[in-house]
Amino acid sequence: MKMLLSKNVKMGRSATIYWDQVAEKPYIPQVPRYIQSTKITSTTIESPTILAGAIRGASIQGGTITSDTTIDVGTNLSVGKEITLQGTGNKTIWFSGMRGAITFDYQNDAFEIGSMNGLNVTGGRIYENGITVATTEYVDKHVVARFG
Incomplete structure (x- = not known):
């Protein structure tokens, strides 16, 4: 026995409709099995x-x-303590074009500094193994080159 209902039907507290009795069921998407604990709210x-x-977001915090790809920083990079370049082989930081x-030359365990227009040394002294090898006054008056 079937009953046809259209408008203005009120059901009492003990009334029950079973899902298999609904003829035109609405589509209710199923959550995939691999999603175990995701919660989505309005924000x-x-x-x-x-x-x-x-x-994308104004602020991503964590x-x-x-990443196993390139990370492109469009403005400024602020690092709290240190930057570690992993692995062996030469590592280079390039500046503006x-x-x-x-460059850190891994094989020779030394830094190489290159510039299109020369090198300015500031800070007062140049050290080698903790020993002062030149001061800024000396560098200002002499060409300093060490080989060997």
Whole structure:
């Protein structure tokens, strides 16, 4: 026995409709099984992992950011304590359109500093193994080069 209901139907507290009795069921998306604990509200997404082509925001905060690709910083980079360049082989920091660079030569365990327009040494002294080898007064008056 079927009953056809259209408008103005009120059901009492003990009335029950079973899902298999609904003829034209609305589409209710299912959460994929691999999503275990994601919560989405009107202002936040909480999830242990979020995969996306792009994540944008005025402020992205967290404990660790890991990348196996290039990270492009469009304005300023502020580092609290240190920058560590991992692995072996030479490491280089390039400045403004490759007009200058600081390279750590891994094989010779030495820094190489290059510039299109020369090198200014500031700070008072040049040290080698903790021993002063030149002062700024000396460098101002002489060409300093050490080989060997």
